Amino acid sequence: MTRTHLVWDWNGTLLDDLTLVVSATNDTFAAVGGRSVEADEHRQRFRRPVSEFYAEILERAITDEEFEELDRIFHQAYRLGLTTIPLVADAEAAIKSWSGTQSLLSMWFHDELIPAVESRGLSGVFARIDGRPTEVDGGFKAGHLARHLTELGVAGEQAVLIGDSIDDADAAASVGAKCVLYTGGFTDPTRLRASGLPVADTLLEAVSLAADC
Numbered sequence: 001m002t003r004t005h006l007v008w009d010w011n012g013t014l015l016d017d018l019t020l021v022v023s024a025t026n027d028t029f030a031a032v033g034g035r036s037v038e039a040d041e042h043r044q045r046f047r048r049p050v051s052e053f054y055a056e057i058l059e060r061a062i063t064d065e066e067f068e069e070l071d072r073i074f075h076q077a078y079r080l081g082l083t084t085i086p087l088v089a090d091a092e093a094a095i096k097s098w099s100g101t102q103s104l105l106s107m108w109f110h111d112e113l114i115p116a117v118e119s120r121g122l123s124g125v126f127a128r129i130d131g132r133p134t135e136v137d138g139g140f141k142a143g144h145l146a147r148h149l150t151e152l153g154v155a156g157e158q159a160v161l162i163g164d165s166i167d168d169a170d171a172a173a174s175v176g177a178k179c180v181l182y183t184g185g186f187t188d189p190t191r192l193r194a195s196g197l198p199v200a201d202t203l204l205e206a207v208s209l210a211a212d213c
Contacts, residue, residue, distance in 0.1 A: 003178055003213050005154045006098050007145070008126075009163035010106035010113065012185025014095075014203070015120075016088045018043075021186065024077035031073050032066075034058045043188040048140050048167045075109075087120050088184060094203035095125060098210070103128040105148045105161075107141065128152050141171035149175060160210040162203070169197055178213035180206045 008014055011021070018039060026036040037045070037057060046053050051067045062070070095102065103126050106113050110131030117129055130148045149156060156175030161168055164185025172179035180198045183189040192199050198213070200206035 003158060003160040003210065004100040005127075005152070005159045006100060006102045006207070006210055007148065007159055007161040007177070008095075008102060008104045009161065009165075009168055009185075010104055010117070010131075011108060012164040012187075013162060013182050014087055014091045014104070015085060015116075016184070017082070017085045018184075018186060020078060020081045020085055023081065024074050027077040028054075028070050028074040029057060032058065032070070040188070043186060044191070046165075046186050048165075079112075082116065083119075088203055090203050092121070094207045095122070097204060097207045101127050101154075103148065103152060104130070105141070105145060106131045107144070108132065141167050142174040145171040145177070146175050149177075160213045162206045162210055164192075166191065166195060169195055178210070180209045180213070182206050 011017055022037065022039050022042050025042060029036060034057060045056060050071070051062045054067065054070060055062045104117065108116070108131050110133060113131035114129060117126075128148065128151060130144065130151070132144070145161070149159060156177045159172075159175070159177040161172040161177055161179045162182060163169070163179065164182045165187050169179045169181060180200055181187075181192040181195065182203060183192060183199060183201050189199065198209040200209055
């Protein structure tokens with residue numbers, strides 16, 4: 001079955017923000033006396049729920065209340081650098097190369113996502129843009145993707161998602177969508193290839209693979 005609708009992930013996929021994410025993560029760990037991580041370790045260990053990733057690095061349990069505070073610290077640090085973060089080099093070309101409809105689904109705050117997308121020259125490109133609907137949400141993407149497709153009136157079997165994490169792949173599988181994984185984001189490429197799913201090193205390649213799903 002030909003997939004007619006493409007769902008893009010934002011952070012780590014269209015937006016080239018790995019360096020900023022690692023920096024903000026280290027600010028978060030430092031606030032509670034934790035050690036810092038390098039980009040390679042972040043890519044190897046990061047996962048959802050984010051609280052489990054934090055607990056692994058801090059080597060102790062994280063309560064819901066503490067995670068809420070850590071989440072606040074992370075996003076405060078992330079916001080400070082966000083305005084200078086560009087799109088991935090071939091993002092615009094990749095978007096233009098898809099022949100069907102497109103939308104964007106992010107775990108960044110919805111009210112901040114819209115201007116972030118528009119300020120990077122992507123106004124009017126997507127049929128729908130959805131960010132995280134709640135203040136604190138370090139959980140999985142599956143439920144968000146299901147709601148996103150429902151609002152679009154697109155069946156999972158019609159959709160393919162391009163993202164940079166195993167959580168993106170799990171979310172796609174949960175609604176019957178296909179997924180292409182991009183190696184330039186938050187996840188170590190070895191982890192992505194171990195999934196057995198199509199993996200691309202560029203976004204143009206990702207769209208080409210998505211067209212064949």
